[in-house]
Amino acid sequence: MTLLARILIDLPERFVFSTAITVYINHINYGNHLDNSALLSLVSEARVRFFKALGYTELDVDGLGIIVADAAVQYRSEAFHGEVLRFEMTANDFNKYGCDLVWRVSETDSGREVARGKTGIMFFDYAARKPASVPPAFSLRFAG
Numbered sequence: 096m097t098l099l100a101r102i103l104i105d106l107p108e109r110f111v112f113s114t115a116i117t118v119y120i121n122h123i124n125y126g127n128h129l130d131n132s133a134l135l136s137l138v139s140e141a142r143v144r145f146f147k148a149l150g151y152t153e154l155d156v157d158g159l160g161i162i163v164a165d166a167a168v169q170y171r172s173e174a175f176h177g178e179v180l181r182f183e184m185t186a187n188d189f190n191k192y193g194c195d196l197v198w199r200v201s202e203t204d205s206g207r208e209v210a211r212g213k214t215g216i217m218f219f220d221y222a223a224r225k226p227a228s229v230p231p232a233f234s235l236r237f238a239g
Contacts (some may be wrong), residue, residue, distance in 0.1 A: 102168045104211045106181045107197055110183035111237070114144045115203060118178045129174035134210055136165065138198060141182035142214065145196070149236065157230035164193060168212040172202075179203045186237045192226045194219035194234070 100152045116137050126128035129142045146153055146161075174180060181201045188195040200209040220227040 102167050102169050102211055103196070104167060106199055106211060107185055107187055108131050109196075110185045110199065112145045112185065113181055113183045114141055114148075115179050115181055116179060117139060118174055118176055121174055123176050127175070129209070131168070131170070134174075134200070135171075137180070138166075138182065138200075138212065138214065141184060141198065142196060144182075145184045149233075151233075154221070156218065156233055159227045159230060159239050160221045161209055161216045162219045164217045165170065165213055165215040166212065171181075171208040174200075174202060175211045180209060186233075189229055189234050189237075191228055193229060194237075 118129055118137075122129055122133035122137070124133075125135045132195060143153060146155045146156065150158075178204070181203050183201075184196055186196055188197075195213040195215055197211075197213045199211045200207060201207060218227045218229055219225070
């Protein structure tokens with residue numbers, strides 16, 4: 096018998112950003128809870144808000160865009176229609192071309208953790224159509 100490897104996401108001590116997003120009916124699946132694909136869509140919305148709060152867009156982080164390179168999710172509990180979810184996010188684990196955006200999703204009233212994960216991003220020069228180094232001003236925001 097082969098056991099499936101489990102994804103384990105370690106959370107940082109603090110997040111630099113949070114935003115609240117309501118679960119709408121179109122986020123619900125046949126199990127009457129938040130659909131896994133809808134969660135990733137909501138994380139994408141939170142990511143856009145994260146960059147906006149930092150004064151950027153996903154197409155302009157000090158002149159460079161970003162590309163999502165990978166994503167890992169660890170589901171912790173169900174979420175339901177009408178609940179307000181708190182998305183917390185920060186950047187860590189920097190390398191030459193990118194970093195991880197680590198996030199946690201919790202239901203705001205109870206504090207129940209719904210999911211945690213990380214999204215690997217790579218900086219990209221869309222004009223040259225090639226990867227680019229992390230803008231120093233961006234990585235300095237998360238140092239220390």
